[in-house]
Amino acid sequence: MKGKILAVVSTTFILFGIWLGLTLSTDPEEIILGASVSVIIAVSTRGMLTGNLFHLMKPVKFIASLEYVLFFLGQMVKANIDVFIRIFKPVIRVKPGIVKARLTLKNQRARSIVANSITLTPGTLTIDIIGDEIFVHWIFLPGGDYHAETQRMVDRFAGRLEKIFE
Secondary structure, eight states: OHHHHHHHHHHHHHHHHHHHHHHHHOOOOHHHHHHEEEHHHHHTTTTTOOOOOOGGHHHHHHHHHHHHHHHHHHHHHHHHHHHHHHHHHSOOOOBOOEEEEEOOOOOHHHHHHHHHHHHSSEEEEEEETTTTTTEEEBOOOOOSHHHHHHHHHHHHHHHHHHHHHH
């Protein structure tokens, strides 16, 4: 029960922070509306949107979370540049393919974040997770051993998330 309450409170804080960031308003009515909507969503979803993020208050997990965000943003920028260059070349180089890799994370939220991180990185898309296997679609299969490269990409995301969730 305590975990569910902390998850609802955590979700409320996250949603309210997003509200404040999007509205950039200090108007009391906007703040009250944002707080109300955040509470309603958090209670109706029972905190499932974020879970209990208060465990990130531990310095080690907080630093690991920041490291993950920075790593993800870096990967996203690199992938966007790669796709941008591919699009504007006279001949668009594509060599699509689906590759299977192992995903050893046990935490469902961490597994979902890995899948979503891969999908949000341009040029790749998570197709499915079945058991301990994740299927990734590439717009251009990496040169050399593309199975090893896919596994390396999955492991880089999963390894950082393991420090946070497990």
